[in-house]
Amino acid sequence: MDSDRSLVLPQAFLDRMKDMLQDDYDAFLQAYDQPRTYGLRVNTAKISCEEFEKIVPFEVKKIPWISNGYFYREDVRPSRCPLYQAGLYYLQEPSAMTPASRIPVEPGEYVLDMCAAPGGKATAVGSALKGAGLLVANDISTTRARALLRNLELFGIPNLFVANEKPEKMVKNFPEFFHKIILDAPCSGEGMFRKEEALARDWTPEKSQELSQIQKQLCLNAADMLQPGGQMLYSTCTFAPAEDEEVISWLLEQRPDLSLISMENYEGFSSGNPAWGNGSPELKKCVRIFPHKMAGEGHFLALLKKEGQSGPTANISKGTKLPADVKKYLEAFFSEIGLNSLGGQPFDWNRVEVRADKVYYLPPVSCSLRGLTFLRNGLYLGDLKKNRFEPSQPLALAFRKDEAEAIISLPVDDPRLERYLKGETLTILPEETVHTKGWHLLCVEGYPLGFGKLVNGTLKNKYPAGWRA
Numbered sequence: 001m002d003s004d005r006s007l008v009l010p011q012a013f014l015d016r017m018k019d020m021l022q023d024d025y026d027a028f029l030q031a032y033d034q035p036r037t038y039g040l041r042v043n044t045a046k047i048s049c050e051e052f053e054k055i056v057p058f059e060v061k062k063i064p065w066i067s068n069g070y071f072y073r074e075d076v077r078p079s080r081c082p083l084y085q086a087g088l089y090y091l092q093e094p095s096a097m098t099p100a101s102r103i104p105v106e107p108g109e110y111v112l113d114m115c116a117a118p119g120g121k122a123t124a125v126g127s128a129l130k131g132a133g134l135l136v137a138n139d140i141s142t143t144r145a146r147a148l149l150r151n152l153e154l155f156g157i158p159n160l161f162v163a164n165e166k167p168e169k170m171v172k173n174f175p176e177f178f179h180k181i182i183l184d185a186p187c188s189g190e191g192m193f194r195k196e197e198a199l200a201r202d203w204t205p206e207k208s209q210e211l212s213q214i215q216k217q218l219c220l221n222a223a224d225m226l227q228p229g230g231q232m233l234y235s236t237c238t239f240a241p242a243e244d245e246e247v248i249s250w251l252l253e254q255r256p257d258l259s260l261i262s263m264e265n266y267e268g269f270s271s272g273n274p275a276w277g278n279g280s281p282e283l284k285k286c287v288r289i290f291p292h293k294m295a296g297e298g299h300f301l302a303l304l305k306k307e308g309q310s311g312p313t314a315n316i317s318k319g320t321k322l323p324a325d326v327k328k329y330l331e332a333f334f335s336e337i338g339l340n341s342l343g344g345q346p347f348d349w350n351r352v353e354v355r356a357d358k359v360y361y362l363p364p365v366s367c368s369l370r371g372l373t374f375l376r377n378g379l380y381l382g383d384l385k386k387n388r389f390e391p392s393q394p395l396a397l398a399f400r401k402d403e404a405e406a407i408i409s410l411p412v413d414d415p416r417l418e419r420y421l422k423g424e425t426l427t428i429l430p431e432e433t434v435h436t437k438g439w440h441l442l443c444v445e446g447y448p449l450g451f452g453k454l455v456n457g458t459l460k461n462k463y464p465a466g467w468r469a
């Protein structure tokens with residue numbers, strides 16, 4: 001069948017898809033004439049879906065296979081809404097939400113996202129940890145790892161370690177360490193041709209074979225870092241069997257301690273195809289997402305379990321001794337702001353560490369970071385200035401609703417919010433504040449956006465220039 005849209009797709013790709021899909025091929029091609037869908041995923045560490053539906057100022061519709069996912073219309077710009085700047089949701093293509101939604105993550109676990117930038121899956125699993133346990137998010141690209149850190153900070157995830165390493169180097173530091181691992185592998189991106197035409201232009205038939213070798217190596221690294229009894233989720237956004245069933249077949253042959261397990265189903269999912277791997281019927285437990293069967297782009301997922309029993313989770317305090325003056329400055333700030341708890345957990349002084357006048361809140365779990373290049377270990381709380389503590393933007397975003405007392409909360413449609421996010425000073429009425437002066441968290445509908453200092457009814461803006469849109 002003819003389709004204008006399919007004309008831009010490489011012929012060798014179309015020939016292979018026809019071979020793979022046979023009777024379904026025409027329906028698959030027709031999907032390229034349909035518009036793509038747009039999605040956002042709610043940060044349930046900060047807000048429940050019920051509450052989000054009450055305050056979101058644009059139209060959203062539930063994504064049926066993602067418990068906290070919503071479609072929005074193409075003409076809406078959700079990244080301009082203050083709820084986005086408060087880290088209440090992440091913008092993500094709906095199929096791309098699936099991998100993180102199909103690996104069960106419990107608060108307290110040690111979780112690794114090996115190829116994490118810009119954070120589509122890491123923000124989801126980090127949010128599921130609810131501040132307890134450890135999220136290690138890694139990406140080999142430094143620029144992409146920076147974007148990853150920004151998104152994790154926007155999401156207010158305090159218990160994080162953001163690395164910029166080759167995964168094979170991490171194996172030494174984290175042997176059989178993680179309860180859960182996400183390996184969202186670099187791939188040929190065939191499933192995203194409708195979203196990003198450039199991927200189709202750059203496609204070559206040889207690319208999948210090259211990537212397959214990298215993917216296999218990454219799988220072995222993940223297997224080495226997985227605890228006995230742990231689970232890992234391998235995903236790609238490509239249809240190429242060489243990067244999907246073939247990689248999983250090869251991994252299972254190399255590592256008999258791993259086996260495929262079924263994941264929560266959805267009527268639009270298709271099973272993995274044994275014939276596209278080594279013929280093992282087990283491959284049917286993999287999931288394929290095709291754009292002609294669901295309102296999303298193409299994806300492949302495999303959930304694997306390592307034999308044995310998972311180790312217990314333990315929150316290990318660091319026991320770092322803080323200099324008395326540093327503790328005094330921090331205590332003064334926390335008392336001014338009325339700190340109740342942070343990131344969903346009671347504040348633990350043992351986790352505070354100072355390096356070069358920067359104050360960090362270390363993750364609750366200690367591990368060896370020797371030799372690793374990293375961008376962040378824990379939450380960056382702020383800076384020590386002369387005789388005082390100056391809070392950071394990531395600290396503002398790590399506060400959940402009601403975790404601090406000194407707040408000024410404005411409704412989502414209050415024009416002052418937009419002005420705050422541009423760095424302007426705001427006028428605040430006496431009835432809008434709890435305290436009459438000093439540090440405050442400016443909030444949208446109760447959800448923290450950033451800091452400000454109140455002086456005579458004027459809120460001095462502390463929203464950093466680097467965070468402005």
Ligand SMILES: C[S@@+](CC[C@H](N)C(=O)[O-])C[C@H]1O[C@@H](n2cnc3c(N)ncnc32)[C@H](O)[C@@H]1O
Pocket residue numbers: 114115116117118119120121122138139140141144165166167184185186187214
């Ligand atoms: C599919 S993208 C990851 C998308 C991300 N998981 C998300 O949901 O936002 C693959 C990532 O793998 C990274 N990458 C490529 N080769 C890698 C390697 N050998 N080790 C670790 N990361 C790698 C790329 O920089 C890229 O950011």
